[in-house]
Amino acid sequence: EVQLVESGGGLVQPGASLKLSCVASGFTFSDYWMSWVRQTPGKTMEWIGDIKYDGSYTNYAPSLKNRFTISRDNAKSTLYLQMSNVRSEDTATYYCTRTMGIGFDYWGQGVMVTVSS
Amino acid sequence: NTVMTQSPTSMFISVGDRVTMNCKASQNVGTNVDWYQQKTGQSPKLLIYGASNRYTGVPDRFTGSGSGTDFTLTISNMQAEDLAVYYCLQYNYNPWTFGGGTKLELK
Numbered sequence: 001e002v003q004l005v006e007s008g009g010g011l012v013q014p015g016a017s018l019k020l021s022c023v024a025s026g027f028t029f030s031d032y033w034m035s036w037v038r039q040t041p042g043k044t045m046e047w048i049g050d051i052k053y054d055g056s057y058t059n060y061a062p063s064l065k066n067r068f069t070i071s072r073d074n075a076k077s078t079l080y081l082q083m084s085n086v087r088s089e090d091t092a093t094y095y096c097t098r099t100m101g102i103g104f105d106y107w108g109q110g111v112m113v114t115v116s117s
Numbered sequence: 118n119t120v121m122t123q124s125p126t127s128m129f130i131s132v133g134d135r136v137t138m139n140c141k142a143s144q145n146v147g148t149n150v151d152w153y154q155q156k157t158g159q160s161p162k163l164l165i166y167g168a169s170n171r172y173t174g175v176p177d178r179f180t181g182s183g184s185g186t187d188f189t190l191t192i193s194n195m196q197a198e199d200l201a202v203y204y205c206l207q208y209n210y211n212p213w214t215f216g217g218g219t220k221l222e223l224k
Contacts (some may be wrong), residue, residue, distance in 0.1 A: 043202065043218060044215075044217065045161075045204055045215035045218075046215070047206075047212055047214065047215070056184040059211060060212075061212040064210065095160060095161075102151065102166035102167055102170075102208075103151035103153075103163055103166050103206055103208055104151075104153075104161075104206075105163050105172070106159055107160040107162070108160065110159055110160055
């Protein structure tokens with residue numbers, strides 16, 4: 001069974017940094033592109049970016065490219081999202097997704113990030 | 118960015134109804150559109166990919182259609198378990214973009 005389990009969320013102050021993790025199981029992690037998608041409290045969905053199966057290429061939404069970094073450790077079957085200089089508008093639930101050429105076929109349960117002083 | 122506009126934003130429906138919702142792209146995205154279902158408190162689930170292909174295990178009462186800029190998701194014989202928010206996604210252009218969702222509620 002495919003499972004994606006995110007962690008690392010919580011309450012963070014504006015301007016701080018935060019790193020989210022997603023541990024994958026039930027499939028060969030190193031065979032798949034992976035993405036992060038977020039959903040705001042108002043339920044707006046936003047694709048953050050993705051990373052190639054071997055970690056050699058990343059792609060980001062232009063509005064987030066300068067503050068967010070996606071990486072992976074295939075030996076640990078783990079995907080990461082490094083968030084820097086966070087803002088109130090980054091408050092959202094962050095989902096780790098397995099990415100196919102057809103979209104996102106598996107999603108984690110999500111991890112909540114709240115940016116507030 | 119490619120804007121995906123969904124309509125209506127909400128619908129009040131009854132079990133057994135035929136439900137149709139729409140998604141309009143701001144530019145031609147071919148058939149590179151997905152539909153996702155998100156039930157309350159759950160993660161989204163892939164229903165339709167490539168505009169008209171049902172994902173594994175999706176009941177055949179769900180049908181996707183369209184190409185170019187106009188797309189439709191139809192649920193024939195609506196079931197109570199289909200109450201959810203439905204999102205479209207285009208993956209033809211970077212960045213991939215979602216619609217705002219259509220929420221199905223019981224009358």
